[in-house]
Amino acid sequence: MATTRRDFIRSTAILGGAMLVAPTRASPSSYPPKGWLPAYARLEQEGKLEERIEQAFDATQACTLCPRQCGVDRRNGEKGYCRAPKKVTVYSAQPHFGEEVSLVGEGGSGTIFFSHCNLRCVFCQNWPISHKGRGDRLDDEELAGMMLRLQRIGCHNINLVTPTHVMPHILNATRIAYKKGLLLPLVYNTSGYERVEILRLLDGIVDIYLPDAKFMDGKQSAKYSAGAADYPELTRAAILEMHAQVGQHVTDEWGHALRGLMIRHLVMPNRVAGTQEFVRWVAEEISPATYVNIMAQYHVAWEANDYEEIGRAITAAEFLEAMDWADEAGLTNLDPRCRANRRLFRRYGKT
């Protein structure tokens, strides 16, 4: 799929945010580092990747890829809750400079935005893609070509945005691309609404997990994420599985992420996201050294205006208390951008 300048502007306007903190170290002469191999390369060399792909596609026959477990026959084009068609649908594939600092580096994070979503929140910030399903339908060879193009233009990783419902296609495309020279780490950039049984298929394939932890209270997730009352419980289990697979955030000597767990938490108005409980849970159940990005960019989108509690942006006070809770919990590895945001809110924010 050809990418025009307009496409690039479209995606960054909807999804972006300028990079607030630039890496300070000199550019590497090569990326990824010499001798480093992504997890999927090792699995392919061991002869195990093909079998995993088959197992993943098997899960789409009576679809159990995500906690919705619709049971529809995706291989024959039946649609479940996510509304995903038989072929993978992609909205854009671009270097993205609004992601976490260690993902962006100098060349950007190679984001591929998949259309449709299995969670479908009422406040979705990417609603034209996730709810409306805008994008182009591709076969797996074309998806592999996108990955290779992102590598060719200097991106540091393949950042798979909303991958859960199309995971088997992603694995197949990754294998095709690897055979043609792909060597970038895969970033599994998910809402967190995952099944542990399915995540186990990704063990030894994904190097970087980037899950959201949106809610800690099932009443909130049921209300704002289409009845998903089990979101907090399942997401906690999913994040623990991710951590067991890839461990803590690891970078190369220039600060580019190579492996590990990076958790995102969006602060919401009126403490809806359960931030204090979230940061305590991370510190106690994973580690205080876990990479966490406390995000400030909540804005009223999609149907959020219909809900009084979330029908406004967050205040400076709400973001600052979230950061204080992270400190009180003892988190030591917060994304530099949220620290930069704290400085901005302290200096200019209105409470």
Ligand code: SF4
């Ligand atoms: S991936 Fe889609 S079809 Fe499959 S269980 Fe989830 S929502 Fe249903």
